[in-house]
Amino acid sequence: MKSNVFELRQAAYAHQPGHNIFESISFDIAAGESVAVLGANGSGKSTLLKILCGLLHPQAGSLKVFGETISEELLEDDAFSQRFHRRVGFIFQSSDVQLFNNRVEDEIAFGPSQLGLPEREVRRRTADMLKMLDIEHLKERPPYRLSGGEKRKVALAAVLILNPEALILDEPGAGLDPKTQRWLTHLLLELNRRGRTIVLSTHNLEMAHTVTQRSLVLSEDHRLVFDGATPQVLSDRALLSQVNLIDEFTHEHDEKSHIHLYTHG
Amino acid sequence: MELFIPEWLNETDPRVYSNAKAGGGRFLVKSLRSLNSIMVDDLTAEKWARQEGLLQALSADYKIAGCIIMLVALSLMRDYRLLLALWGVSLALMMASRLPVLTLQKRIWGIIPLITVIVTLPAALNLVSDGTPLLILYQGSVNGPAALANPIFITRQGMQAVTILFLRSGISLSMVALLVMTTKVSGLFKSLQSIGIPAHFTFIVEMSYRYLIMLLKISIEMYEARRMRTVGRLTYRQQAALLGSSLGFLFAQSMQLSSEVFQAMTARCYSIERFRDTYAADMLSDSFTPMTPGQLLIDRSK
Ligand SMILES: Nc1ncnc2c1ncn2[C@@H]1O[C@H](COP(=O)(O)OP(=O)(O)O)[C@@H](O)[C@H]1O
Ligand SMILES: [Mg+2]
Numbered sequence: 001m002k003s004n005v006f007e008l009r010q011a012a013y014a015h016q017p018g019h020n021i022f023e024s025i026s027f028d029i030a031a032g033e034s035v036a037v038l039g040a041n042g043s044g045k046s047t048l049l050k051i052l053c054g055l056l057h058p059q060a061g062s063l064k065v066f067g068e069t070i071s072e073e074l075l076e077d078d079a080f081s082q083r084f085h086r087r088v089g090f091i092f093q094s095s096d097v098q099l100f101n102n103r104v105e106d107e108i109a110f111g112p113s114q115l116g117l118p119e120r121e122v123r124r125r126t127a128d129m130l131k132m133l134d135i136e137h138l139k140e141r142p143p144y145r146l147s148g149g150e151k152r153k154v155a156l157a158a159v160l161i162l163n164p165e166a167l168i169l170d171e172p173g174a175g176l177d178p179k180t181q182r183w184l185t186h187l188l189l190e191l192n193r194r195g196r197t198i199v200l201s202t203h204n205l206e207m208a209h210t211v212t213q214r215s216l217v218l219s220e221d222h223r224l225v226f227d228g229a230t231p232q233v234l235s236d237r238a239l240l241s242q243v244n245l246i247d248e249f250t251h252e253h254d255e256k257s258h259i260h261l262y263t264h265g
Numbered sequence: 266m267e268l269f270i271p272e273w274l275n276e277t278d279p280r281v282y283s284n285a286k287a288g289g290g291r292f293l294v295k296s297l298r299s300l301n302s303i304m305v306d307d308l309t310a311e312k313w314a315r316q317e318g319l320l321q322a323l324s325a326d327y328k329i330a331g332c333i334i335m336l337v338a339l340s341l342m343r344d345y346r347l348l349l350a351l352w353g354v355s356l357a358l359m360m361a362s363r364l365p366v367l368t369l370q371k372r373i374w375g376i377i378p379l380i381t382v383i384v385t386l387p388a389a390l391n392l393v394s395d396g397t398p399l400l401i402l403y404q405g406s407v408n409g410p411a412a413l414a415n416p417i418f419i420t421r422q423g424m425q426a427v428t429i430l431f432l433r434s435g436i437s438l439s440m441v442a443l444l445v446m447t448t449k450v451s452g453l454f455k456s457l458q459s460i461g462i463p464a465h466f467t468f469i470v471e472m473s474y475r476y477l478i479m480l481l482k483i484s485i486e487m488y489e490a491r492r493m494r495t496v497g498r499l500t501y502r503q504q505a506a507l508l509g510s511s512l513g514f515l516f517a518q519s520m521q522l523s524s525e526v527f528q529a530m531t532a533r534c535y536s537i538e539r540f541r542d543t544y545a546a547d548m549l550s551d552s553f554t555p556m557t558p559g560q561l562l563i564d565r566s567k
Binding site for chain 2: 098163187
């Protein structure tokens with residue numbers, strides 16, 4: 001039996017007191033699963049993902065990650081925080097906030113050097129990451145001068161170098177050109193095949209279709225309205241248009257099973 | 266598609282790396298969090314300006330005038346008894362306006378006046394300006410090198426000057442805090458306009474204000490992002506160095522951001538002249554809902 005990586009129970013969350021975004025959300029995500037969080041803009045995808053990775057703490061309900069109940073106090077403990085953040089990696093929606101070093105290479109090496117890995121190991125892993133993400137030519141550059149897609153790659157490298165067991169990505173495909181999107185899809189599939197748990201938010205149905213087996217769908221009023229197989233939700237046009245992920249202009253190509261939907265962005 | 270995946274990524278790594286001690290707190294994270302709650306929650310939510318109290322009931326025009334008069338008076342006052350009396354007035358006003366007096370006092374006296382003291386303290390030494398000794402730091406020595414022959418002491422006059430500076434800066438801050446905390450931002454800017462400050466100037470100030478809040482939000486997100494990867498315990502020095510580099514980064518980013526914001530404004534046909542004539546009044550009215558930093562960020566990331 002597979003163990004659960006995330007267990008969210010009756011979680012309620014409010015960004016501002018008295019304005020609950022989530023009233024009561026519950027679900028489990030098992031080790032090795034790949035899950036899409038689908039929803040229109042403002043439906044609460046980013047908020048939900050930040051709860052999962054311990055950046056926001058539900059005001060009611062509970063979150064267990066790798067079997068441990070997560071709390072704000074617990075994460076203030078350095079040793080725990082260290083273990084937690086190594087096992088759960090998070091890619092922010094905006095890569096800008098994630099990059100703060102002066103050189104791409106230092107940016108990528110930051111995490112493992114924090115962990116106290118031997119210098120040689122850090123250098124080896126950094127070189128591997130530069131190669132894997134095909135950004136070797138950028139290693140001397142300051143991250144904030146890069147293009148959006150390049151920044152996203154650096155952010156990915158900076159997180160993947162910690163070899164996290166679970167990877168949470170907030171709209172990873174947004175702002176990438178089609179080729180880079182395909183490349184990213186491929187990478188995520190490969191990581192999932194190697195046992196990583198993947199949770200990603202998107203309103204790109206194609207990416208959800210290719211990468212994930214399961215989908216959680218958030219309605220515009222922040223309720224979890226669907227939790228089930230991705231192919232099932234993608235064929236449920238009524239649901240998709242109810243949560244404003246497709247509109248009436250959406251069409252499908254004649255070639256069956258080829259998903260090509262216009263989505264709200 | 267060709268994809269290189271390093272061997273060490275093939276398997277999850279069960280080793281527990283740790284160079285942190287259990288129970289260690291996170292000084293900077295905590296202070297950033299509290300800064301967040303002060304700036305973003307209190308200030309943007311205009312929590313204090315919305316409640317009932319003495320100064321909240323007063324029109325912004327009077328408060329601005331009063332604040333300016335107080336600041337001028339403060340800069341002329343040299344008698345510490347008068348200064349202390351004014352401090353008493355500020356305390357009374359805070360209470361009457363139902364502001365959190367104790368927290369405010371800590372914040373007001375904790376930062377800027379302390380810096381003032383540190384910066385000006387050397388001026389209290391007899392090396393800078395002569396006077397009667399108050400506290401002798403070094404006796405002087407007859408048989409050492411000539412430079413060390415004279416005693417070094419804090420002068421009474423110097424100390425007085427430093428104390429007055431300290432009181433002045435703290436009380437000035439109190440006055441500004443009183444004004445800012447009891448006045449809604451829109452009211453503040455409207456009043457600035459009504460006392461003759463040009464609309465496009467107040468617009469720029471208002472933009473800067475929102476922009477500052479947005480930068481603060483970015484910096485907090487940056488800090489969270491860093492925390493996710495700062496899995497090791499940092500020494501105080503390292504924390505300070507990181508704070509430094511991220512401030513630098515923030516600056517670089519804010520330059521880029523501001524030029525992008527400007528481009529975005531230009532792209533929507535922004536012209537200072539037209540803007541002043543047609544839109545500024547609307548934007549500064551109560552019905553105008555300021556764009557939240559979050560929205561700006563979200564817009565930007567698309
Ligand atoms: N820091 C915040 N303060 C207040 N409201 C917020 C904050 N962040 C997000 N929100 C609100 O929460 C809702 C969900 O936002 P978000 O999780 O970013 O949605 P999504 O990622 O699906 O676009 C939105 O209505 C948004 O305006
Ligand atoms: Mg989002």
